[in-house]
Amino acid sequence: MRFQLTDDQRALRAGVRELLTARFGRERLRAAMDAAETPELDRGLWRELGTAGFFSLRLPEAAGGVGLGLPEAVLAFEEAGRVLLPGPLIATHLAAGVVPGAATGETVVTVVDGGGVVEWLGAADVVRGDAAGAVPMRSADPLTPLHRVAGPDSGDRTDVLLTSLLSAAEQLGTAARVCELAAQHARTREQFGRPIGAFQAVQQLCAGILVRVELARAAVYAAAVTADPADIAAARLLADEAAVRGARDCLQVHGGMGFTWESDVHLHLKRAWVRARRPGSVTECEEVLAETLLSEAR
């Protein structure tokens, strides 16, 4: 057993991080959210992601893809989650090889997958599923436009499972990032003549964020290796928890600054909320895991 990342996987992670830092750093993030009432999708960046292999990562090389597997995809989506990369990333990734142009980033794909909302409907070239009667809403996340839609999911269990797993990977990235932000602030912000991180109450908050990140990481990576539905359900539950609770606790550590528009913390929390509402809900995951207990104990 060698659960650790291979050297190639480490290199892939570093490469994705480098690309995203260069092309979607903090300034770009803030500019994107202040640009318009409804955010625009950056087509140039989308094509660059396509060129870099973000969407074709798991397509066989014979089909023009990179020929890698779910573990690599999970690492890439974790990085996307860290920087809050906008766009229907998962839907387009899953459409690679199915919808022409998705793999290269020429075509933007979104999906109606039964969650009651659909992301980035206006920007998508191709919509998988039935988006008839979709109504725009004011999205809580300034970087994810949402429509309310009544359509059922596509019925494709594999796609629902993979969406859940890649969504968990994005949540993991957010959770890890807010952990860093919380620790950074706790190390530098001074009150009572010392950094607030010297207070046990603050230490406890920060340590709690980290514990949830590390547990979620083990669950998400393992699910990427096994692709087992119960493992994916566990990964989803723990990653959602790590991201949402982590962002809330990070906000708390930031005090008044955390409540401002200027801070990035709320962006992480809002995105984490959007991802947590994706299909494969908490209830579903818990029921899958309960049922697995019976089938495995028999």
Add this chain to the structure above:
Amino acid sequence: MDLSDTPQEVEFRARLREWLGKALPSLPTKPSPDDWPGRRAYDLGWQRTLYDAGYGDVHWGADPAVRMIFLEETEKAGAPYVGANFVGLLHAGPTIAAEGTGEQRARWLPPVLRGEEVWCQGFSEPDAGSDLAALRTRARRDGDDYVVSGSKIWTSHAEVADWCELLVRTDPDAPKHRGITWLAMPMDAPGITVRPLRTLAGTDEFAEVFLDEVRVPVANRVGEENDGWRVTMVTLSFERGTAFVGEVVACRRVLGELALAARENGRWDDPVLRRRLGRLNAEFRALWRLTQWNVSEASEGVPGVGGSVFKLRYSHARQELYEAAAEVLGEGGAALDLEQPWVLDRLSSLSYTIAAGTSQIQHSIVAERVLGLPKGR
């Protein structure tokens, strides 16, 4: 990221399984928890069996991944865990192996591996719990002996131990971490009084040990005088990663039993309870993956703080597991009946967030050592 066994691991697992299948049926009956001589004989006997089969040193000789397979397979097969050999195999032994002289290793290690001698731990004191370095048990030098006076607490297996790994203060004037020395104290030395302590679960799980002018030869000192804190840190870091492998396997089995019991008595129809068990399944699956992650890191020689992260979450999860068990037992007072399965476990699980460093201390360790927050208190 690879969760499959290497060819060597496949081979080890298969060989171990086959051996367990033959060895376990001839195991003697497990003694009652109050029968200390019986427990000693049982635990030493199992260690001897392991030793004869070539598994005696698996806890400290082996690669962490092999140790993990050993713990996983023995738990799944229902084999005993280390029991009274815990300190000898997982604390004192590895410390002596790392820090002892050749003579000390030759004297103390083989009897531990062969299942002949039991060790206990004399670390905590009534006024030195989380703040272990505040310990006050005094040792003054008198010729070739240290003369030790003071008291220790929470000492498991003290009744039946042959040796005690003992932390004493040899320099009361030095800063608290600098005046501590690690000694191996023979438990039959004059001046030692052992008083059993009853736990809230009603068992005599551990004891207080009173030391009145106990003479311990200077030759029994491991490491330098006043260097005992560093020696101790070697001990405490040893079991990190694999300490709870068997327990996580056991918890996952209990969770399956809870599900079956709930379906049997109709509680399974309650979606709130069902989902609670589902959530616990996520928790313990992830804890198992975290164990595998930590073991992989340990195999690569990465020191890591996975131990504290794991312990924080696991100790809490274990308590939640037995809270859920009480729900499964349902109406009619079953959850208050100590004869029912899981009820005693619910009580004993309460020690998990306290023993081996409270959750509060673990949070500070994680905050300071992993996240780089300034030292608090």
